[in-house]
Amino acid sequence: MSTPYLTGHYTPHVDEITVRDLAVDGHLPPELTGRLVRNGHNPKPGVTPAHWFKGSGMVHGIRLRDGRAEWYRNRWVRTPALDGAPYMADGGPDLTASTAGTHVIEHAGRLLALCEANLPFELTAELDTVGAYDFGGKLTTAMTAHPKSDPVTGELHFFGSSPFPPFLTYHVATADGEIRFSQEVPGATASLKHDFAVTERYVVFVEGSVTFDPAETSGIPYGWSDAQASRIGVMPRGRGGAEKIRWFAIEPGNMLHAANAYEDRDGRVVVEGPVVDREGFRLSWNWWTGRPGRGTEPVSRSLTRRWTVDLAAGRVGESVIDDLTVEFPTINDERLGREHRYQYAVSFPDERGVGGYGVVKYDRVTGGRQLRPVGDGRLPGEAVFVPAAGATAEDHGYLLTVVGDLKEDASRLLVLDATDLAKAPVATVHLPRRVVAGIHGSWIADA
Template identity: 50%
Template sequence: MTSPFYLSGNLAPVPDEIEAHDLPVKGVLPDELTGRYFRNGPNPRPGDDPGHWFAGHGMLHGIRLDQGQARWYRNRWVRTRKFTDDARFIGDTGVDLGAVTANTSVIRHADRIYALVESGLPYEMTPELDTVGACDFRGRLTTAMTAHPKQDPITGELHFFGYGYTPPFCTYHRLSADGELVESHEIEVPKSTMMHDFAVTEHYLIWLDLPFVFDLSRAGGLPYSWERDYGARIGVTPRHDLGATQWFDVDPCYVFHVGNAWEDADGRIVLNAARYTGDTFSDLWTRISGSPDPAGSAAVIGGASLHRWTLDPVSGAAKEEALDDRSVEFPTFRDDLLGRASRYLYTVGRDSIVKYDQESGRAQVRPTGGDTGEAVFVPAEQGEDEGWLLSIVTTGDSSELLVLDATDLSDVASVRLPRRVPAGFHGTWLED
């Protein structure tokens, strides 16, 4: 029997939790890289078939770097109530926002580490990858929490949202710099759509209301379907007036991940993202929903390309333009430029890392020779691209943590990991 796409190749889960110390290093790890690299992704338990790649239990993979040494690797399942008790998301008593997989991303805010998935509550984790438990911010969070919150580099506040299957379909939330939930407000949309990501600029919140709509008629997998007639639009909400969202119609498309967004000198909003057409998105969704991969490669990257929207709040006009035609995903940039004009954007192809200079339009490609995970940018100096990129690269049954110079994508070092790390989603660097 042929395994479904999401249980094949480098998407195939690992069967257990392990730990290894004093990992082999090739090259020289900079002393400044002292901290932890964590990466989240779905990893069903042995014998489990979750029915969709997105539905596997969350597993964190962690590498501890310290003064030029790779001290340890360990991997741990996130012990959610779904994992430990087989709790149901929708049960006899209603929705259990803690019965989730916590399999998408991992962040740190107000000295707490959270594993995130967009369907429910965040799960707090320790620096050693032990699970503390679900967090609802002292009972104030009553919706799900996106896996892509945005921390304002000036105020330290954390902006996020949650979408649900019943009204309110989308709710905006704001955490203070010290981790208190201080504001929640409904953003009105007609239906529940899979709103995976959003953007924040200095003065606005940017929403992606796209035609991938909740559909209970979908049997198995995840209950969403492409509904072209729903239309596609981008919402712009002033951060000082949450009741005044302005909507811009755009061509039907889907976006999992935005790059950055900012306001230009004329007050227009510039948004960059990895954009799928309806056809390329449907092809990807079919594969990760269970059909066998005809190429036998279980490659996830494919179909999205770098795109830009320029939105004018005064005229109401929206300009759309393709910035490149190659297949890329997981755009990253220097986090302290969130919401402000930025020049460089890093993305990944299946076996490469691509650096975009958004001023010159130049793209620099660095082949990796294997399945390439999101490239996390770690700043070193004040220059926008002065720092390092961290990415887990897998070739066959071997994985390494690749460290590149972000200025020219040259090799700095690599850490050989004690096992294959399956393809996953998002990582983070937690400096000591």
């Protein structure tokens, strides 16, 4: 039986390459001066991990400048785990034995490859590995793969989670990269916390129905539990806020990625993100582990849900706001923590095979949804928003997505007009190989 995360769009590369002067159709806007860097799982030749997420991280970079695509390169993140070092050592977890394959961000001039069970790994601008980074010795927990950079203060908000106490530790780093404070969050459990959200005044954690399961044999010790209470924790931002966290019950489910959170005009905390139910988690997990009874896609029954937390009344309103199977939600990050109108995602066929791959745009004011299919045999990656020069509207900018094509065994970087996904691509960059379908990435502007 084939392993789904090592076949088709997910077939790993066996080498590292650098190719310069890539062909471009259309016109690359001058404000696209920087690097699109994307991360994903790519085990070395001969290695078959027992779980998709156990595959070693490989970063892919595309350098754009002055209307040209200067280079493409791919590099493994050279952590101890790449050479087989175990996560659990005699003295406990080795936070440097990371796959470093989930995300890649830039903060305070450092490019960091992330995996939620470990320390970040610093990379050079050319994607070579520098080594594990612990914020000058101040980070002693793992670091989430989904930190949040406040667009106003420049602070980096993140957390470390563990299946063992302390289950959750919250950190804030300054804009220049110094950890300002760290605090344990009381009342947290071993529930899987892959992502979280921040608003102008609050930090929001979502504990779902997936929690630590020591009987799980894939190397990722989590599983669905009907006994695990699903809830949202809302705590004030700032030093000492953890002691004031409040937990609110929600319907069972599991959210991997938050689109955004904000405070509405009535002071309620609104959170959105794709959520799976028990069957969706079962189908997805079996795909991630290559077991029978799996779905045909890495995400199944993943529907966008909205929670509205009324802090004054002590209750939560909850609804599924769309019937499209989506994942990897993104926004214009200048709206992070503030009310946003537009959000984007990647669509997948549902568990019955209905629908297809595409890039989605939601208008939260009109309730409209625009879907751009990418064609048969093609899979788009996470759509990263980049503002246009002099932008005056929230969606005035570009969506950058790497689209793999199985028929041509090739990939392209599409630059889409975020104001209207029906328009022809602003530019298409032809990449020198089919890029393995990955997870998350970032646009890192030169400015």
